[in-house]
Amino acid sequence: MAVxxxxxxxxxxxxxxxxxxxxxxxxxxxxGEKLGYDTLIASSFEAAAGHLRQEPFDIMTxxxxxxxxxxxxxxxxxxxxxxxxxxxxxxxxCDERILNSAKRVAEGLKLSINGCITKPxxxxxxxxxxxxxxxxxxxxxxxxxxxxxxxxxxAAGLSRGEFFVEFQPKVDLxxxxxxxxxxxxxxxxxxxxxxxxxxxxxxxxxxxxxxxMTDHILSLAIKSGxxxxxxxxxxxxxxxxxxxxxxDLTLPDRIEDLLLREAMPASSLIAEITEGTAMSxxxxxxxxxxxxxxxxxxxxxxxxxxxxSSLSALARxxxxxxxxxxxxxxxxxxxxxxxxxxxxxxxxxxxxxMKVVVEGVDHPQALERVRRAGCDIGQGFLFAxxxxxxxxxxxxxxxxxTAAGQAMAVxxxxxxxxxx
Numbered sequence: 015m016a017v018x019x020x021x022x023x024x025x026x027x028x029x030x031x032x033x034x035x036x037x038x039x040x041x042x043x044x045x046g047e048k049l050g051y052d053t054l055i056a057s058s059f060e061a062a063a064g065h066l067r068q069e070p071f072d073i074m075t076x077x078x079x080x081x082x083x084x085x086x087x088x089x090x091x092x093x094x095x096x097x098x099x100x101x102x103x104x105x106x107x108c109d110e111r112i113l114n115s116a117k118r119v120a121e122g123l124k125l126s127i128n129g130c131i132t133k134p135x136x137x138x139x140x141x142x143x144x145x146x147x148x149x150x151x152x153x154x155x156x157x158x159x160x161x162x163x164x165x166x167x168x169a170a171g172l173s174r175g176e177f178f179v180e181f182q183p184k185v186d187l188x189x190x191x192x193x194x195x196x197x198x199x200x201x202x203x204x205x206x207x208x209x210x211x212x213x214x215x216x217x218x219x220x221x222x223x224x225x226x227m228t229d230h231i232l233s234l235a236i237k238s239g240x241x242x243x244x245x246x247x248x249x250x251x252x253x254x255x256x257x258x259x260x261x262d263l264t265l266p267d268r269i270e271d272l273l274l275r276e277a278m279p280a281s282s283l284i285a286e287i288t289e290g291t292a293m294s295x296x297x298x299x300x301x302x303x304x305x306x307x308x309x310x311x312x313x314x315x316x317x318x319x320x321x322x323s324s325l326s327a328l329a330r331x332x333x334x335x336x337x338x339x340x341x342x343x344x345x346x347x348x349x350x351x352x353x354x355x356x357x358x359x360x361x362x363x364x365x366x367x368m369k370v371v372v373e374g375v376d377h378p379q380a381l382e383r384v385r386r387a388g389c390d391i392g393q394g395f396l397f398a399x400x401x402x403x404x405x406x407x408x409x410x411x412x413x414x415x416t417a418a419g420q421a422m423a424v425x426x427x428x429x430x431x432x433x434x
Contacts (some may be wrong), residue, residue: 026050027072029144032062032088033105034080038135040125042075042105045140059083063091071100073128073144078106078116095121098212101128103143105135114349116314121341124212163209163217172223172230177201179234180400181242183410184252184371184391187384190417192410194250194284195242196393197235198400199227215256224256229268236276236283238403242410243282252284252314260287263297264307273311284312284335300331314371318359328366336363338389340374346383353383360388 029051033039039055046053051073056062059080065071066088074092078085085104092100102125106113113130120127129143171177181195201209218227232253239251259265271279285306287299303313314335315327327333338359345352356372363370372384375394384392401409 015370022352027052029053030062030065030074031055032059032074032080032085033057035077038077038105039135039139039365041135041193041409042140045137046075049141049144051144059088063087065311066092066095066097070097073101073103075103075105075144076114077330078104078108083136086116088115089125090119096213096216097274098124099126099210101126103128103140104130105133106130107133114345117345118341121339121345127344146156163214163221164207165221165223167220168214168221168223169226171201171203172226176203177227177230177234179238180402181239181251181406182393182400183398183406183413184250184393185375185397187389187392189380190420191414192246193248193391195239195406196252196254196286197231197239199231199254200400206239217255219258224258225262228256228259229272232269233272233276235271236278239282240276240278241407243278245407246410246414250282250284250312252286252312254286254316257288260302263301265302266309266311269306269311270309277332280310281312284314286314286316286337288316296330303331303333303339307334325362328362328368333366334368336366336368336370338370338372340372340394343372343374343384343394344376346380353387356387356389364388 026049029043029046031039031042031046031053033042033055034057036057039057043053052155054065054069054071056065060083062076062080064177070102071300076085076088085106089102092098092102097418102120104113104116104120104127106116108116110132113132117130129139131139162276176274178200181197181201183192184194185191186193186195199211199215201211201214203209208259215227218224235251235253239249243249243251245357255265269283269285270280273283281395306313312335313331313333314337315331315333315339317339328336338356338357342352342356346356360370369391370389371391371393372389373393375381375384375392375396380394381392381396397413
């Protein structure tokens with residue numbers, strides 16, 4: 015059974031409440047309505063599945079206990095539908111260890127978790143978890159299933175210049191200065207609006223368009239990042255490399271040609287490869303990564319710790335940067351075991367003479383934790399989200415100027431500069 019609860023004059027977006035208990039779902043729906051959401055209730059797995067297949071939502075609350083079907087099954091369905099950008103608030107009466115493990119399952123599926131709440135509900139925590147920046151109907155556009163995208167439509171988007179990149183700054187945790195940025199692919203279409211990478215990347219993979227898309231995004235990242243590299247000595251631009259390309263032995267030469275065309279130093283580019291991708295065909299991955307490193311292009315192992323071959327990947331492949339997945343930083347807030355993984359990852363990186371980059375630095379407490387662990391570079395909303403290239407240069411210049419001034423003010427303690 016599903017029922018629409020209410021509609022505010024100015025909507026925060028659409029909230030799907032998946033909850034088997036009548037009292038609990040009524041409370042959650044009322045809280046959502048007061049916050050300004052258009053709220054829909056689904057009391058079973060089947061009802062929720064039907065709505066997720068047919069309608070877009072901006073956020074969902076999910077009770078793990080749904081009778082015959084459980085919440086983990088619904089998490090898998092959300093991932094299968096390709097709607098990974100929708101924030102999810104997990105709710106359960108189970109003990110905290112089970113709740114934390116369910117969160118790890120969701121993060122392993124690359125879903126966006128906005129909070130985990132135990133029953134009986136703490137209403138303040140619920141309100142905090144439900145809060146999202148006010149939106150303007152983007153859910154329908156971002157959550158369009160990847161199966162709706164055709165090869166011709168993606169190819170047309172590439173040829174029409176609909177794809178672009180934004181830069182998320184990478185901040186040195188010692189000096190507080192921005193030392194690089196990750197280039198994030200974006201797609202703005204006339205009919206669908208802004209399409210999430212969680213949607214268009216799997217579609218491009220499935221349709222065999224990843225070589226063209228990767229070359230296009232690399233070219234945009236290099237061209238757009240050129241001024242940042244010229245303005246800030248040692249600045250690097252990181253670009254994600256798709257799984258399907260780690261068997262393409264021509265990739266190093268194509269990347270080198272793009273760098274030469276844009277007159278960017280090879281040392282200014284870092285290719286980010288997930289560990290699962292690297293280990294799917296180790297011999298070819300090793301061939302590609304060795305050639306990239308011989309050309310002086312950096313190589314980062316991305317989402318470290320989320321796969322099953324981390325130690326083997328470090329030992330066999332020539333990465334010079336280790337990137338700790340944000341799930342460990344965010345999980346460390348309530349789960350000390352997650353911080354132990356970060357500590358161990360830093361120790362491993364040191365043994366292999368690698369820099370450590372950590373994602374998910376979204377608040378001062380997370381910053382303090384990763385700095386104590388010995389991480390070198392941080393990314394996260396505490397510093398900045400994704401910036402358009404035309405804004406990135408001014409933002410980085412201003413940030414670095416402020417960081418330098420604060421470092422001088424504290425003398426021998428420049429690490430504190432970033433906390434202001």
